[in-house]
Amino acid sequence: MSDARSAILEQVARAVGRKNPVTQINENQGKQVAPKPQHIRPKWSEPDVERFVQKLKNVQATVETVISDTEIPAAVQRFLDNHNLPAKISVSPDPRLANLIWPDLVRVTSWQARREAVVGIAPAEAGVVETGSVLLVSGQTGPTSLNFLSENHIAIVHREQLVAHMEDVWELLRLRNEDLPRTVNFITGPSKTADIEQKIEYGAHGPKRFHVILVDGKKN
């Protein structure tokens, strides 16, 4: 369909007032006509952690703050107990969760298990304070499907991973110095729909519950 390509590009060139259509560009031309902009970023007065937690609660997510990583399994257990869930979890194969000790929980890892996961647990890359969003990315040890197939989704966010705006996430991704991960997810609350008579119902296709364990790193 290369003729469609040139036809469209010709028409666009005419429309923007070019004498000759452009069909090839060098790598930097796009950046030259539109350098990285500095758009307005919203400001707020409340402390970052407080805002992050409140924003999540506003969208019916739940949050538990713990002091250190070693407390994560107990926090997961509390979540399971609160919602009467079976003691079976699908944990992301991420090395950051490899050292956790799960005393009374059965861990499953197979693809089949992920398909049927009642509880999926994954470590976040960042938390965005502006909106209470949690960043998760795909990779060798980061199955995106876990974030959406699990009926209950638990994300682990460390306090030092909190960033103010989505723009800070863009900078984090650029620091990786490679192409973006195949999938970058900003998750802000559980799955929901209002497609039946404009009434909100949770757990449309993705998780019915979204729980964040915030590892604070210091004693209060």
Next chain:
Amino acid sequence: MQPRSRDFKALSAKSMKDESLQGALRQLETGFVRARRDSASALPEFEALRDQARDRLDDVLANLDIHLLAYEQKVKSQGGHVHWARDGKELCEIVSKICHDAEAKKIIRGKSMIGEEAGLNEALESDGFEVMETDLGEYILQLSKEGPSHIIAPAIHKTKDEISDLFHEAHKAHGLTERQSETSALVAEARQVLRQAFLNADAGITGANFLIAETGSNIIVTNEGNGDLSCTLPRVHIVTAAIDKVIPTLEDASLLLRLLARSATGQEITAYTTLSTGPKHPDDADGPEEYHVVLIDNGRSEMLGNEFREMLRCIRCGACMNHCPVYGNIGGHAYGWVYPGPMGSVLTPLMVGLDEAGNLPNACTLNGRCQDVCPVRIPLPGLLKAHRVREFESRLTSSLVRYGLAGWAWLARNPVIYHPLMNVSMRVMAVLGRRRGAFRWMPFASGWTDVRDLPAPQGSTFQSIWRKRERGDS
């Protein structure tokens, strides 16, 4: 989808008598409209962001070809494929070929207005593919064989009862024989049925809210998570998007995302905002093996070069229809094609022809509410007027209207005749209407008086009152 915009007047009349539709439309004001107002007023930077988005998108459109090429290059360098389609027919052929070549039989769809614009489902089904919509609203419409009546709440016109019946009938095949009547049970049932479709699909087709040139990514925003399952689980991910969706940088995406959800549903951000970039990396735990983007023009490059360029800033939030008094009375189906409300009245004539959809731009009171809420400040009333001018100039309006307007214009330009004529008729009408203060019937004005009274004038024209004041009489 075959346009029916020619029947706009008849469809509108029908919609206004549809009780359940009217009930749904009444909820707009307390739902989307209030939510937008609340979230906009909670963000002090909102108005400045709107200005910035307008200016940035204008800059982007001025170099659209460069950004498209930069985007194409980046997608390709990461193992993705970019295809170009002049119109809906070409898009359908391309998508069908991709699915055919990948030996994909079962296809799932994330919500996409481009898919509606191109009639993609029908085309794929007639080519022998099994297609399933996964957005709950679109799924309901697929079962009821209807088009969307709102761009972000496509099944807004359906009642829970109607959906219960549809599911009861369609889900028998899945062994679900009980008729569900609660919203939660209906959602749960759709979840169960569609979960199987997600797991079995060979290809997933989604739209794109934005295409980012810098990274070669597409962004989709959803609340259900259906779009994410559609682009993660199947082995082929196909993105269908229009050429005006391309933006240069990630920073532009965050700027527009701040406006999009607030304007659409009043959310600060949707539950899921997802960037997909190319196929899965070799070692990735999951993701599609193939990644295709089909870019469609369908009249947009022409709009770029004429008086409708500003319409290409549209980010498809639906705020204009939520706030439109015409949409609020007739709903989306009356517009006869896939885009309703003010944005639809601008786009539809450009995409299906002014001869087919000429009535749409006329159904506007020019109250300006759409422009007031448009996140990217598209002058929608002005664009609707531009269509009226085109309609008049291409002699598509009826001769009664044309001669009527010509006569009026002549009269209005001849104050020596106009003023005395108006003075006399106002005085006569004031006398005739004095008893009731209004007219139930008036010659040549039944279009007005059939449905409401015409208030009687006070007896003198504005201009004569003004002159008196100038002379110091009053």
